[in-house]
Amino acid sequence: MKLRTIFLAPGAVIMLSLFFLPLLVVLAYSFLSRGPYGGVLLPWSAESYTRIFDSLYLAILWRSVWIAAVATGICLALAFPLALYIARAGERKTLLLNLVMLPFWTSFLIRTYAWMFLLRDTGLINTALQSLHVIREPLPLLFNTGAVILGLVYGYLPFMVLPLYATLEKLEPALLDAAADLGASPLVTVWRVVVPLSRPGMIAGCLLVFIPCLGAYLTPDLMGGGKTVMIGNLVQNQFTTARDWPFGAAISLLLMGLVLLVMRALGDKGEELL
Amino acid sequence: MQTVLEVRALTKHFATHRAVNGVSFSLARGEFFSLVGPSGCGKTTTLRLIAGFEEPTSGQLLLDGQSMENLPAYRRDVSTVFQNYALFPHLTVAKNVAFGLERRGGLSRAAIAEKIARALDLVHLTGKEERLPNQISGGERQRVALARSLVLEPKVLLLDEPLSALDAKLRKEMRQELKALQRRTGIAFLFVTHDQEEALSLSDRVAIMNGGHLEQLGTPREVYCNPKTRFVAEFLGNVNWLGGAGVRPEAIRVSRDTLDGASAAIVEGQTFLGNCVHLTAKLISDGSLCTAEIHPQHCPFQAGERVFISWDASDEFRVP
Amino acid sequence: MKRFLPAYACAAYLFLYLPLLALGVFSFNSSKIAVWHGFTLDWYSSVFHNAALMEGTLNSLIIALVATAAATVIGTLAAYALWQKRSSWLTGSLYLSLLSPEIVTGVSLLVFFQWVFHFLKLQLGMHTVILAHISFSLAYVVIVVLARLQTFDRSLEEAAADLGATSWQTFRHVTAPLLLPGIVAAALLCFTVSFDDYVITSLVAGVNSETLPMIIYAMARKGVSPEVNALSVMITVGLGSLVLISGRLESKR
Numbered sequence: 109m110k111l112r113t114i115f116l117a118p119g120a121v122i123m124l125s126l127f128f129l130p131l132l133v134v135l136a137y138s139f140l141s142r143g144p145y146g147g148v149l150l151p152w153s154a155e156s157y158t159r160i161f162d163s164l165y166l167a168i169l170w171r172s173v174w175i176a177a178v179a180t181g182i183c184l185a186l187a188f189p190l191a192l193y194i195a196r197a198g199e200r201k202t203l204l205l206n207l208v209m210l211p212f213w214t215s216f217l218i219r220t221y222a223w224m225f226l227l228r229d230t231g232l233i234n235t236a237l238q239s240l241h242v243i244r245e246p247l248p249l250l251f252n253t254g255a256v257i258l259g260l261v262y263g264y265l266p267f268m269v270l271p272l273y274a275t276l277e278k279l280e281p282a283l284l285d286a287a288a289d290l291g292a293s294p295l296v297t298v299w300r301v302v303v304p305l306s307r308p309g310m311i312a313g314c315l316l317v318f319i320p321c322l323g324a325y326l327t328p329d330l331m332g333g334g335k336t337v338m339i340g341n342l343v344q345n346q347f348t349t350a351r352d353w354p355f356g357a358a359i360s361l362l363l364m365g366l367v368l369l370v371m372r373a374l375g376d377k378g379e380e381l382l
Numbered sequence: 383m384q385t386v387l388e389v390r391a392l393t394k395h396f397a398t399h400r401a402v403n404g405v406s407f408s409l410a411r412g413e414f415f416s417l418v419g420p421s422g423c424g425k426t427t428t429l430r431l432i433a434g435f436e437e438p439t440s441g442q443l444l445l446d447g448q449s450m451e452n453l454p455a456y457r458r459d460v461s462t463v464f465q466n467y468a469l470f471p472h473l474t475v476a477k478n479v480a481f482g483l484e485r486r487g488g489l490s491r492a493a494i495a496e497k498i499a500r501a502l503d504l505v506h507l508t509g510k511e512e513r514l515p516n517q518i519s520g521g522e523r524q525r526v527a528l529a530r531s532l533v534l535e536p537k538v539l540l541l542d543e544p545l546s547a548l549d550a551k552l553r554k555e556m557r558q559e560l561k562a563l564q565r566r567t568g569i570a571f572l573f574v575t576h577d578q579e580e581a582l583s584l585s586d587r588v589a590i591m592n593g594g595h596l597e598q599l600g601t602p603r604e605v606y607c608n609p610k611t612r613f614v615a616e617f618l619g620n621v622n623w624l625g626g627a628g629v630r631p632e633a634i635r636v637s638r639d640t641l642d643g644a645s646a647a648i649v650e651g652q653t654f655l656g657n658c659v660h661l662t663a664k665l666i667s668d669g670s671l672c673t674a675e676i677h678p679q680h681c682p683f684q685a686g687e688r689v690f691i692s693w694d695a696s697d698e699f700r701v702p
Numbered sequence: 703m704k705r706f707l708p709a710y711a712c713a714a715y716l717f718l719y720l721p722l723l724a725l726g727v728f729s730f731n732s733s734k735i736a737v738w739h740g741f742t743l744d745w746y747s748s749v750f751h752n753a754a755l756m757e758g759t760l761n762s763l764i765i766a767l768v769a770t771a772a773a774t775v776i777g778t779l780a781a782y783a784l785w786q787k788r789s790s791w792l793t794g795s796l797y798l799s800l801l802s803p804e805i806v807t808g809v810s811l812l813v814f815f816q817w818v819f820h821f822l823k824l825q826l827g828m829h830t831v832i833l834a835h836i837s838f839s840l841a842y843v844v845i846v847v848l849a850r851l852q853t854f855d856r857s858l859e860e861a862a863a864d865l866g867a868t869s870w871q872t873f874r875h876v877t878a879p880l881l882l883p884g885i886v887a888a889a890l891l892c893f894t895v896s897f898d899d900y901v902i903t904s905l906v907a908g909v910n911s912e913t914l915p916m917i918i919y920a921m922a923r924k925g926v927s928p929e930v931n932a933l934s935v936m937i938t939v940g941l942g943s944l945v946l947i948s949g950r951l952e953s954k955r
Binding site for chain 1: 710718799926
């Protein structure tokens with residue numbers, strides 16, 4: 109028995125039994141009917157899938173895609189100059205990059221909570237602005253779509269910086285010199301040389317940000333106060349309060365399908381960079 | 383001559399090209415044998431096939447008459463000295479050298495220690511047992527690699543361009559040490575290099591490879607003085623192709639006096655190389671250029687001067 | 703342009719760290735509102751006196767330690783095997799597991815466990831959480847160890863084989879020891895990911911195995927509290943240190 113097969117076996121068993129098999133069970137459940145206290149019952153039915161086309165749910169779907177897209181776009185715009193700066197920082201590159209990644213690896217929950225601390229009506233920002241007499245009433249900074257987008261951007265910004273940095277770092281300095289030599293100002297050089305050449309990094313970054321944003325649960329729940337319902341919240345709801353497991357299963361698969369679609373669309377570039 | 387390694391019609395095809403194409407030769411016990419050729423000629427692949435890191439597409443490898451066909455690398459009684467030495471960075475010099483012995487098992491700690499001491503003594507590294515690879519010099523690392531392989535007393539020692547990572551002066555020193563080492567241990571060395579000077583100076587026999595083929599096999603003198611192909615002639619040194627025959631520059635005589643059978647030529651120029659002068663002259667008969675290697679003391683010739691070129695018939699060779 | 707980038711970068715770092723720094727500063731605030739009143743360590747001590755929090759922390763630690771141990775071993779072996787010869791289905795499924803939204807993974811595991819429990823007569827509990835954590839952290843371990851292996855000098859393995867070591871002996875005596883910093887880095891990362899998980903854990907946890915993130919989530923939903931601030935600071939500093947150590951090890955030659 110080859111060593112390699114032995115080494116591969118536990119990992120393969122885990123993936124099969126704790127990743128693929130559960131998804132198969134979800135698939136099966138999505139075609140069953142709801143049980144009285146949660147769980148599923150026969151008969152088989154495709155009712156869960158037809159319900160998705162209800163305008164209520166389609167609206168949620170659309171909102172999720174839209175929010176994820178906006179958050180990804182903002183991430184891209186914010187991350188690009190930062191990644192550029194770090195890539196050109198010479199010796200301090202690794203340190204600066206690690207400083208960007210560090211918050212991400214602590215606690216997502218806590219970081220989201222930290223924004224709540226800042227943004228709520230009695231939070232730091234409002235209190236500070238009020239005490240400086242800039243405003244009289246607290247601004248509604250939390251519990252709305254804007255807050256959700258902010259939370260998502262904050263949460264996943266490092267994931268956009270990393271692949272952008274990887275691509276920008278490999279950029280030959282000679283190309284920039286050539287552009288300058290041919291009369292391009294720094295801004296023009298960035299727009300016409302750097303940005304096009306960093307396409308792989310941008311695509312990978314968008315992949316790494318859009319997908320988690322699409323399936324976000326914590327951020328819309330905490331930052332949106334339950335008012336901004338995205339797909340993730342809808343799914344969670346079906347398995348707790350609504351107790352409609354087949355429907356929840358169907359939406360989960362829909363979400364998974366969307367994720368696979370995006371992965372396909374954005375290609376293998378993401379994987380290489382990972 | 384007792385054969386220790388026999389290579390028969392060895393062939394290795396990769397997806398993109400044929401690295402080794404029907405190579406055959408045999409290695410005698412205690413012989414210093416070199417495989418030489420330009421990069422990409424297949425010499426390293428041949429070595430790796432013998433060591434067991436690659437599987438041949440076809441052909442046979444026999445060690446002491448036994449086929450190595452189904453033997454994986456770790457069961458073959460040959461040992462390799464890698465180009466970058468491949469010393470285990472997390473093990474001391476002593477532990478590196480002991481590695482193969484420990485894998486074999488069956489030896490007491492004391493026996494192993496004694497073998498290590500002898501091996502290190504052989505390569506003049508006594509005293510460095512507890513150092514780590516990154517604490518010793520490049521030349522010392524190479525000697526550890528040698529000791530590590532030799533301590534196992536393999537039937538054949540395979541050396542993959544072991545001197546190419548060293549600077550020129552160290553390289554010359556190590557050449558002599560390697561030759562002495564081989565003589566002392568009596569183990570057959572299969573030495574791969576792209577440097578023809580190295581191959582000629584060290585070997586009992588030389589095999590020249592080109593494009594996956596073995597072009598010629600023989601003693602250094604044989605292959606240098608009697609090359610069988612144009613490639614071999616030009617790879618091993620400079621050649622003047624004059625009237626269908628090849629003559630080495632050092633065999634060319636230049637004189638102001640005419641001699642029997644000498645050809646007239648006009649001197650074009652000369653290059654002073656320190657220990658000799660390369661003089662180029664254009665033959666009047668057919669306009670071909672000829673380079674002669676002469677002692678600086680015997681070179682009063684000026685550019686444009688008329689001279690006479692000659693050489694001994696025994697110094698010329700013909701190739702197809 | 704030259705002056706824009708550094709200024710922008712400063713602002714960006716500020717944006718990244720401000721919320722956590724604010725939280726940190728106000729965790730020492732003796733007043734419950736967001737106005738600085740005075741320095742106090744009361745909130746920190748009340749965290750330690752909160753039985754539920756302590757129990758949750760213990761649960762999280764146990765889960766993280768067990769899951770990390772298992773995932774690190776399984777993941778390292780898998781990464782080594784993948785480095786020897788690629789397996790596109792396994793690599794692909796690991797990437798998929800990494801990118802799948804947590805809600806989908808959590809739901810699928812919940813559904814799977816409930817289905818299995820039809821036959822096994824078991825309940826959701828610590829064991830299901832641990833299995834779930836092993837499942838989703840495997841990909842992280844494989845990525846870190848595989849990245850480390852990409853820079854590994856293959857000729858060292860060839861040399862070992864040349865000197866008579868079998869595949870297992872080569873792994874045990876040569877590759878694994880040299881890989882150790884990368885393996886430890888992967889383990890620390892795995893621990894961090896496991897300790898912090900909320901979504902998947904909340905779905906498969908059952909009644910008696912509340913983890914720290916679950917408690918924090920419940921408290922955060924009710925509103926901001928200085929106890930949560932103090933707890934958050936401690937967790938951030940703790941996990942942050944692990945990540946820093948992990949980073950150090952990853953880059954060690």
